[in-house]
Amino acid sequence: MGCDMWKCLGNESTSAGFRALAVAFAAAWGVPSPAWADGGPRPWGIGLQTGSATVIGARIDAFHDVLLVVISAVVVLVLALLVYVMLRFNKTRNPQPDGTTHNLRLEVTWTLIPCLVVLGIAAISFPLLYDIDRMPIPDLTLKVTGHQWYWSYAYPDRQDVSFDSTPIWDASEPSDEQAADAVRVASAKWLIKSDPLRLLEVDNRVVLPVGKVIRVQITGSDVLHSWFLPSLGINRMAVTGRLNEVWFKIEQPGLYYGQCSMICGLGHGFMPIVIEAIPADRFEDWVSGQKSAGLRDGASPHQSVVAAR
Numbered sequence: 001m002g003c004d005m006w007k008c009l010g011n012e013s014t015s016a017g018f019r020a021l022a023v024a025f026a027a028a029w030g031v032p033s034p035a036w037a038d039g040g041p042r043p044w045g046i047g048l049q050t051g052s053a054t055v056i057g058a059r060i061d062a063f064h065d066v067l068l069v070v071i072s073a074v075v076v077l078v079l080a081l082l083v084y085v086m087l088r089f090n091k092t093r094n095p096q097p098d099g100t101t102h103n104l105r106l107e108v109t110w111t112l113i114p115c116l117v118v119l120g121i122a123a124i125s126f127p128l129l130y131d132i133d134r135m136p137i138p139d140l141t142l143k144v145t146g147h148q149w150y151w152s153y154a155y156p157d158r159q160d161v162s163f164d165s166t167p168i169w170d171a172s173e174p175s176d177e178q179a180a181d182a183v184r185v186a187s188a189k190w191l192i193k194s195d196p197l198r199l200l201e202v203d204n205r206v207v208l209p210v211g212k213v214i215r216v217q218i219t220g221s222d223v224l225h226s227w228f229l230p231s232l233g234i235n236r237m238a239v240t241g242r243l244n245e246v247w248f249k250i251e252q253p254g255l256y257y258g259q260c261s262m263i264c265g266l267g268h269g270f271m272p273i274v275i276e277a278i279p280a281d282r283f284e285d286w287v288s289g290q291k292s293a294g295l296r297d298g299a300s301p302h303q304s305v306v307a308a309r
Contacts, residue, residue, distance in 0.1 A: 039231035039256035039275075040197060049231040053256065053277075054248045057233030059128055066124060070117065135247040138215035142208065146218070146225030146238035146260065149267030153206055161290045165274075168201040171267040191286065192255055192276050200257045205274040209283035210253050218244045223265060229258035229273060237262065250277040 039053060048061050087093075145152040149171065154162035168174075168182045183196045186203040208214055218227050218236045225238035236246045250256070260271035278286070 039254050040200065041257070053250055053252055053254075054232050055251065056128075056132055056248060057231070059131075060233045063124060063128055067121070070121065074117070135215060135245065136213050138247065139212035140209065141215045141217060142206070144216060144218045144227050144238065146220040146222075146227065146264075146271075148222050148265050149260075149271050151227075151271065151273065152221075153204075155287070158287045158291070161287055163204045163290075165202045165204045165206065167199075167270045167272050168196065168203065169199050170270040190276070191278055191282070192253075194255055197257065199270065200259070200272045200274070202272055202274050205255075205276045207276045207278060207283060207286050208250060209280040210250050210277050212280060213247060213249050216246050216248070218246070224262045225260050225264050225271065226262035227258070227273065228261035229256055229275070231256045231258070232275075234258070235261060250275075253277050253279065 039049065041049065048064055089097075140158075141156050143154040143156055145154075150164055150166040152162070152164050168179055168186065174182065179198075182203065183201065186201070187193065187196075189203075190205060191207060216227070216234075216236070218238045219242060220238035220240040222240065224240075226235060227238055228235045232248050232250065234246055234248055236244045238244070254277055256275040256277060258273035258275075260268060260273075262268075264271070
């Protein structure tokens with residue numbers, strides 16, 4: 001799978017240092033918990049949600065930290081050069097400007113340094129891009145289909161397990177009472193009990209095992225959608241007539257939230273994604289329960305939510 005980014009850089013503690021710096025900044029400004037505290041967004045969160053839920057997500061987070069240092073250094077350097085030029089070569093200090101137009105050493109330097117910076121970034125990013133695209137042998141396949149405006153899920157490796165996942169809060173703008181009733185009905189099926197997040201909760205959550213390589217096949221049935229899970233470092237287009245693939249391996253049990261990130265019409269803001277990551281033995285028990293129950297929501301994609309209202 002390639003080397004860990006911080007091992008490649010020879011500094012495994014740098015990522016933790018960046019996070020500590022961000023937390024200190026948040027505390028100084030009175031900002032609550034950072035965004036990487038769990039698999040969902042937090043008020044005033046700072047940083048990415050990827051954390052260490054997946055190996056690839058953690059490397060994306062680390063790569064972001066490296067680029068943050070690089071671009072900050074570039075901005076500081078350019079600003080310092082501008083200030084120096086304005087102070088050293090202004091009209092007051094240089095009433096008679098120098099007629100020099102070329103400096104070979106300086107031109108080679110300001111060309112070579114950016115090239116080396118870009119090559120350094122490439123040396124870090126190319127292995128990451130390769131590992132993102134290079135899928136290991138999968139333990140489980142999840143097929144995702146985007147609709148206006150809900151998601152359908154199927155487990156091809158586990159026949160007879162498929163369902164629709166519809167939002168609790170949708171474009172119909174349910175009242176608080178209707179939403180509470182829908183949550184009460186839906187929460188009976190949730191394996192991980194939690195307080196519902198407004199606009200991010202669904203009736204049927206995706207259930208996946210921890211520590212297994214998951215292959216996700218993504219397609220669409222109407223317009224363009226995007227299956228976006230920032231907490232896992234995943235974003236893939238759902239295109240009608242095309243099957244896109246992505247993979248991940250969740251390292252920690254918990255809830256992971258996402259949304260459609262492609263503007264797809266009136267209900268675009270109401271296409272949440274919720275994944276429940278549970279131990280592998282509990283996952284197999286869940287699959288057996290779904291098969292015995294014969295879960296089928298495809299006939300009426302909004303049936304569970306509408307019925308609750």
